[in-house]
Amino acid sequence: MVNNPFPGPKTGLFSACLATPSGRRYNAALMSSLALPTGRLRPRHLLGIEGLSAEEITLLLDLSESYVEQNRARGAKSTLLRGRTIINLFFENSTRTRTSFELAGKRLGGDVVNMAAEASSIKKGETLMDTAMTMNAMLPDVLIVRHPDSGAVKLLSEKVDCAVINAGDGTHEHPTQALLDALAIRRHKKRLQGLLVAICGDILHSRVARSNIHLLTTMGARVRVVGPSTLMPTAIDRMGVEVFNDMRKGLEGVDIVMMLRLQTERMQGNFVPSVREYFRLFGLDYDKLEVAKSDALIMHPGPMNRGVEIDSEVADDVDRSLIREQVEMGVAVRMACLDLLTRNLLANSGAAT
């Protein structure tokens, strides 16, 4: 806080920041190179991919790209979010997504606070609404929320004044995962349009699948979903994808194979009879991969169940597996989202005054 460009009374610190737009805090070069939407209120939250335009997605990916470079030039820490508070509010266990957001916030110079709601007041019976009000009273700039219920993050966003990023809500959406996947693909294939992507496994319970379907179809990729029919959502074809229940057919000629995690508790629900059978029919191994394009890339949002949905050899194939790179892209994409949303906060409050 030593070099805080907006010194002011402690109580009004954040509102003072918001009310005083200043180019000094922003990377001027970045600002001018990005065609930010103008003339209308910029989105305050990132709750999902559904509804985003191809231009908006491209903007986010381009911005992420610049953060990849910045991150690789180690030590180049930004001060973009200095004085800004980011709260990670996770109602569901997560190590990698939370850490990724935390790192993204810190690399931009923001103050990041982690709230594991699992262990806190939620357990004591506090409702989601009460938690929202409590968080809001702490005047954060960005709330990053993960919740086991679809729609919960949207519900919470309606009760707070800050920006909200959906870090995964139930089986609805996980927008930053789809963005990081798209970034990883684009860096390797130089495009998204026209690619053939197979998303494989438990589509029914996957927010990653839904966000990826929205993003990839919006960007002009062709998407297939492959999995047992019990793990296929009703009317999924209405989301513009082709449905396959056979890996060897579904993977034929694809550029990208995206595997999903099979949650072992699904076994009890009789969605699939056994892990053994699932791996035999839907687990990704070299044998099934043979029908894909020779340069097909393999992705997985993690954490992986080796020997359930993916064979270890395939997962660790340095030439074809993007799994480690996905994690790296995650930090860059989340930096871009934090950057853009805090910029929008400022622009909107400027527009309002």
Added chain:
Amino acid sequence: MRFPPGVVPSKTPGGRGGPAVAYVNARIVDPAAGTVAAGGMVVRDGLVADIGAHLAKAAALSAAGPHGMETIDCGGKCLAPGLIDMRVQIREPGEEHKETISTASEAAAAGGVTTMVALPNTRPVIDDAALVESVARLARETSLVRVHTYAAVTRGLNGKEMTEFGLLAAAGALGFTDATHATVDAQLMRRALSYAKAFGLPLIQHPEEPQLARGAMNEGELSTRLGIPGIPAAAEIIQIERDIRLAELTGGRLHIAHVSTAEGVAAIRAAKRRGVRITCDTAPHYFALNELALTDYRTFAKVSPPLRGETDRRAVVEGLADGTIDAVASDHSPHDQDSKRLPLAQAAFGTVGLETLLPVLLELVHNASLSLPAALALVTSRPAALLGLKEGRLAKGAAADFVVFDPDAPWKVDAKKLRSKSKNSAFDGRLVQGRVHRTVAAGIPVHLEGG
């Protein structure tokens, strides 16, 4: 029934022991006869003393009627039998923070409803004759309108042991139902249908196979997009088809509550043609809304069975038009904020409906799906016939339970302004037509517009 504050029946025109009163210059809707005609009505002692076209004008009245009788000019508005809402969750006893008999009756009166039939899913559950009597006593002391009740099929709604149908019937129960859940055990359902025949009462079944109905909304494209577990239409159809077989097997009387699917309506239509003793109802949200009301995770539109697709909604309208569906009930289900301001999957099922029953029903008249008398028959004479109630019609000697309303007057539903203690209306913000000016129960005005 209690009376509105300050009202003494013997001093109230139309009330028991009070002077007579004439309602003139009205359009009298006779749902049973299917007619609408200019006319008037004389009310004395809580009963209809006279009704007909000869009472249309105040001048005619003073020549024929008793000297000095008070007259009320209805200004050409409709005068119809008070509504019978055959499916209301009242929440008293046990959940008085959501609704009481008193607050529900105020909502009913404001909506033109003069008879409510309560579901037995209170705490305790209405599964014993003493509890039927205690609800009746509570209603006498606190309700502005008539209250009847169903009794549970099984003790504590446990789905296992049958209640004492005979004693419950004698205490005044109008039928048997496990309320918001289906009676699942087929053998038990068979025996219940069979045993209830002795008392001439129907079994009222919630049409959802519970294993398939474990989702939170209609299964389809929208549930997939929202990531919400869906309930397939088959959950309803399977339950209806099974129960039709059991009704056929036993000869018992089956009533299917709130039908919501095209195929459910079709199954009932076919069963009726075969001569099965089956009736059914639906609720306004199943013909006025579809699943799109849940976009943005609107929990007020989360009801059970769930709002379906547009094809189903149209089939329900068709079922109402061709007579397959016998009645419309509000399915009034009050819930406090803590039960509804939750993520969709966790929120409680149900919408309040007593105050919006009439105007939403009238949408079917305004869009020419039903005639005015036919629409009103669904909430008056037809539920009365199937529950064996003498209310729901206006004739000399009948109880003076009626509603005066303007079928065209527009207004906007504002959930915050509803009289019900809970404000969870699926119709919040809807523009409707049809405004109640006056509701009269047993000759006593229990609701006056603006009063």
